[in-house]
Amino acid sequence: MALDIDIRDLKRVSVITIKGRVDSSNAPELASAFQSLTDRGRYRLVADLGGLEYISSAGLRILVSTLKTCRRYNRGDLRLSNIPPRIAEILDLAGMTPLFKIFDDTVGAVGSF
Amino acid sequence: MPDECHLTVPSRLDQLTTISEFVAQASQQARLDERTTFHIQMAVDEACTNVIQHAYQGTEGGEIILTCRWTEDTFIVTVQDHGRPFDPSAIPPPDLSTDLEQRREGGLGLYFMRRLMDEVRFEFDAEKGNTVTMIKHITPSSQNEHP
Numbered sequence: 001m002a003l004d005i006d007i008r009d010l011k012r013v014s015v016i017t018i019k020g021r022v023d024s025s026n027a028p029e030l031a032s033a034f035q036s037l038t039d040r041g042r043y044r045l046v047a048d049l050g051g052l053e054y055i056s057s058a059g060l061r062i063l064v065s066t067l068k069t070c071r072r073y074n075r076g077d078l079r080l081s082n083i084p085p086r087i088a089e090i091l092d093l094a095g096m097t098p099l100f101k102i103f104d105d106t107v108g109a110v111g112s113f
Numbered sequence: 114m115p116d117e118c119h120l121t122v123p124s125r126l127d128q129l130t131t132i133s134e135f136v137a138q139a140s141q142q143a144r145l146d147e148r149t150t151f152h153i154q155m156a157v158d159e160a161c162t163n164v165i166q167h168a169y170q171g172t173e174g175g176e177i178i179l180t181c182r183w184t185e186d187t188f189i190v191t192v193q194d195h196g197r198p199f200d201p202s203a204i205p206p207p208d209l210s211t212d213l214e215q216r217r218e219g220g221l222g223l224y225f226m227r228r229l230m231d232e233v234r235f236e237f238d239a240e241k242g243n244t245v246t247m248i249k250h251i252t253p254s255s256q257n258e259h260p
Contacts, residue, residue: 024162025126056158057221086151093228094221095209
């Protein structure tokens with residue numbers, strides 16, 4: 001499945017739902033989606049990864065750089081929800097699990113802000 | 114007798130999905146389970162991304178030649194290209210222990226290849242170009258039941 005990104009602005013938080021496959025060919029598309037949020041001053045973000053089938057190191061780099069952007073000046077955070085077990089294993093292998101606040105579901109992640 | 118299959122694709126990032134599907138098919142023929150297949154797909158995806166971005170430096174005229182070969186107890190993928198020689202020792206390992214602000218955003222591709230496969234070898238030959246050989250040992254737990 002190709003990459004499918006959906007952005008929903010709630011009152012205080014934006015939810016970005018990422019489905020399908022993120023590799024080096026479409027990672028710039030994911031970067032632009034995050035940037036479209038931070039450019040609008042939306043720094044409290046939840047990434048719902050429930051439909052994410054694959055993410056390469058190129059995609060992981062974007063999650064980390066967006067996390068840095070959001071947390072700068074204490075203005076927000078990028079929180080992850082609904083992570084499929086296979087993706088969780090890769091985040092863990094990359095030593096990224098301790099960097100993120102991770103939630104079982106998106107409602108919980110949104111409510112945590 | 115080992116089984117094997119081949120794929121040759123142009124050195125373009127839009128070929129990564131085709132490459133991934135090719136690996137999945139070979140892995141399925143070798144009766145590897147989904148988790149093992151995912152690990153091999155990821156290692157090959159990172160290897161091919163390196164070839165396209167570093168060996169061929171983003172130029173699209175090159176070729177990537179993939180071979181999957183498997184026996185009862187081993188699954189071997191080779192990725193061959195005719196780009197610039199690749200020196201893996203020039204890539205520093207990622208520092209996974211540093212905090213967020215210190216963390217370098219790179220070096221993860223090679224790290225994944227080494228962690229997800231049991232053996233990874235890099236060779237350069239003036240005629241054959243670069244060859245990356247990645248080996249996964251097949252254990253009963255990494256295979257599906259007989260159909």
